[in-house]
Amino acid sequence: MTKWTVDQVHSAIGFEVKHMMVSKVRGQFDSYTAEVEAEDLTDLTTASIEFKIDTASINTGNLDRDNHLKSADFFDAENNPTIDFKSTSISKNGDDYKVNGDLTIKDVTKTVTFTVGFGGKGINPWGVEVYGFEAEGKINREEFGLTWNAALETGGVLVGKDIKIKVELQLNPAV
Template structure:
């Protein structure tokens, strides 16, 4: 197995959720670590993938909203500082993959499957191998204890239940 390094300057770990049932709020985790081990990244079925997101690094481009998300109403950063993912099964699906693993948010662990698209491989200007992947999964935030909400005067709620997690990775062999 080869260890691969995630190039954080060319990767993002983001999410989106419905706001007021009419638009989307997007955000990301600015601080995270990732471990990718695989014999060959052109065949992810051999891979072991793990992520650790620092919840305090949440960034939705609104300080007030970020502070609310860090509070006990949502992620409760004081007691649950990290979100983790550990792959448990990877299946090839045509040209793409289904990566299933244990996602832990706020102390609750659930199996989640990411649809992963292989973006391709190439060489950077210094001759290093570079591989690209895009992954997406949808979770119900309430299943992970993220239940805060408020009812709107017009009906509906302020924050949607479904969260899309979107990961874009560029990886190279570890030095």
């Protein structure tokens, strides 16, 4: 098995959620680590994938909202410093892969599935082979204890339940 690292300069872990039932808030986590091991990254079914995301690195472009998300109302970053993902199975599905794994947020672990597309491989300017992937998934935030909300006078709620997750990765050989 070969070990791979995430090139964070060319990667992103992002999300979006409905706001006030009419628009979307997008954000990302700016700090994370990943361990990927695989026999061959052109066949992701041979891989083992683990992520640790720094909860306090959440960034929606609004400091007040980010501080609220870090608070006990949402992630409680002080007591839950990471969001963890560990793959449990990976299968080929047409041109894509289905990556199943355990996602842990606020000490709640649920099985989630990401659809992963292989973006290709290339050689960087230093002669090193790199691989690209895009992953998408969706979770219900309330299932992970992220239940804070506010009712709107016009009906509905301030924050939607469904969180769309999008991950873009460039993997480099571990040194």
